[in-house]
Amino acid sequence: MTIELTPLEGCVLLKPRVFNDDRGYFFESYNQQTFNELTGTNTTFVQDNQSYSSKGTLRGLHLQKGEHAQAKLVRVVKGEVLDVAVDLRPGSATYGQYYGARLSEENQHQLFVPRGFAHGFVVLSDTAIFAYKCDNFYNKASEGGLHYADPSLNIDWILPADSLQTSEKDRILPYLADVQEPFF
Template sequence: MKFTETKLKGCFILEPKIIKDERGYFMESFNEKTFSEGVGQNITFVQDNQSFSTKGVLRGLHYQTGEHAQAKLVRVLHGEVLDVAVDLRPNSPTFGQYETAFLSGENQTQFFIPRGFAHGFLVLSETATFFYKCDNFYNKDSEGGLIYNDPTVNIDWNFPKEQLIISEKDTILPILENAKKVW
């Protein structure tokens, strides 16, 4: 597994070693020891989540606050997505900046997003199955969100706005200036 830290300290792109032959392929998608060494910290994942979406679905940008903050290790089992992490750590030199990763069932790339980040993704293929591990349990009272088109963060989704499919809940999320603090 190759680990590449992004411009956002603590966020990593993970590229697995895929062994292919005439039967298909094999890869190790997660190994606790390799992962801990690769990201430089011990993370214990406690919950796995999976979603299925169609082209144009934009989910996010979501996060958990305080003691319920979550680190996530995300990947796509089938399809293609543009995955986005936004740094919301108040004392971070990259506060308000974002990083993207192209994740697909074909490239098997993963994206590690530590606590203190908002996260979202946009489905680029006809359908996508998205899978992620969390290091903390979901807590409704600790939900936070950031509007996908915040003018300060200015995420380039590289997708026609009129084709986006966004939940009502996600269309009324606040801008960065008014967003709930992560801690």
């Protein structure tokens, strides 16, 4: 596995070594020791989540606030998505900036999103199965997020805005300028 640094400190792209042959492929998708060595963290994941979505589905930008903040290791099992992380760490040199990466079943890349970030993705293929690990348990009372179309973030979701499928919950999330207290 190799690591690619992103412009957002701590948010890194992981590229596993994939072994292909005439039967298909094999790769190690996660090894805690290797992961912690590459990222320079001591992260222990406690929960795995998976979603299935159709083209144009946009999920995000989500986060867990305060003591329930979560780091995530995200990947695509089937299909392709644009995955986005937004830096919301108070005092960070890249506060309010985002990084986007195409994750797919072809490239098998994974994005590590540290605590202190909002996260979301949009499905670019006909369908996608999206899987991720979290280092803290979900807590409904600590849910938070930002509106995916916040003009201050200026995220290029690749697909036309009128083709995006979002939940009511995501459509009413606040813009960054309207957030009264820091999330973290």
